[in-house]
Amino acid sequence: MDPFHITSKKVLTLVMVIDKDNQKILLGYKKRGFGAHLWNGFGGKVEPGETVRQGALRELQEEAGITVDDHKIQKAGLLLFLFENDPMGLECHVYKAYEYHGEIRECEEMRPQWFDIKDIPYEQMWEDDKIWLPELLKGQDPFYGRIYLKRKPLEVEGEEEGKVTVAAAAPSSTSNVSLTMVTVPFTTAQPKSGPFALFDHRLDLNLSKIPKEIAFDGTIASYED
Numbered sequence: 246m247d248p249f250h251i252t253s254k255k256v257l258t259l260v261m262v263i264d265k266d267n268q269k270i271l272l273g274y275k276k277r278g279f280g281a282h283l284w285n286g287f288g289g290k291v292e293p294g295e296t297v298r299q300g301a302l303r304e305l306q307e308e309a310g311i312t313v314d315d316h317k318i319q320k321a322g323l324l325l326f327l328f329e330n331d332p333m334g335l336e337c338h339v340y341k342a343y344e345y346h347g348e349i350r351e352c353e354e355m356r357p358q359w360f361d362i363k364d365i366p367y368e369q370m371w372e373d374d375k376i377w378l379p380e381l382l383k384g385q386d387p388f389y390g391r392i393y394l395k396r397k398p399l400e401v402e403g404e405e406e407g408k409v410t411v412a413a414a415a416p417s418s419t420s421n422v423s424l425t426m427v428t429v430p431f432t433t434a435q436p437k438s439g440p441f442a443l444f445d446h447r448l449d450l451n452l453s454k455i456p457k458e459i460a461f462d463g464t465i466a467s468y469e470d
């Protein structure tokens with residue numbers, strides 16, 4: 246049985262806000278939850294009753310405090326995250342925006358910060374980002390990627406007085422796996438990377454040739470602009 250076979254998926258959004266004039270990108274430090282301690286764009290689960298695009302705009306407003314005009318947010322790609330031995334895939338719709346309204350502000354989930362595009366903190370981001378984000382920044386989008394991830398055995402959860410508490414990483418979907426808590430010596434050299442390690446990937450840069458509905462693994466990924 247293919248360990249990356251999925252039978253269902255969650256639909257997620259991710260918005261990358263880019264300041265072209267100053268060659269900067271807005272990232273948020275995820276303070277809690279899935280992908281905690283990593284820098285990322287802004288996004289989350291699409292809620293019932295909203296389109297993917299509406300979900301992207303809502304999450305950007307909630308997490309960074311800013312809004313983008315509907316026609317100014319551009320689809321940059323579609324990423325399918327597949328987790329080993331997890332039948333739930335994540336279909337992540339990636340958008341980019343070059344203009345926004347409002348004041349950037351921190352919320353309890355994310356701490357936004359501008360980074361020079363030449364200094365993107367890839368070592369503190371999801372491992373797959375270094376595959377597709379440079380393409381987005383070069384304008385090589387829209388793209389379609391399949392990202393295969395393996396669970397890391399242990400993951401940093403918190404730190405106190407030179408020690409960190411680590412827990413067995415939880416799977417992407419609702420988990421019936423119990424967390425194993427242990428305390429190990431903390432080394433500052435250890436990056437706080439995501440709980441999953443990149444196993445394999447495929448990135449297709451000519452999405453225009455792919456039909457709007459993409460069939461994969463028995464499920465259909467919607468591709469709305």
Ligand SMILES: Nc1nc2c([nH]c(=O)n2[C@H]2C[C@H](O)[C@@H](COP(=O)(O)OP(=O)(O)OP(=O)(O)O)O2)c(=O)[nH]1
Nearest residue numbers: 257258259278279285287288289290337371373374
């Ligand atoms: N850059 C990047 N982003 C990813 C990867 N995998 C992944 O889920 N994401 C993004 C997609 C979403 O924006 C975000 C996960 O959504 P979330 O769990 O925070 O959703 P949410 O805000 O609705 O969550 P909640 O805490 O309100 O339940 O992480 C990845 O490999 N790279």
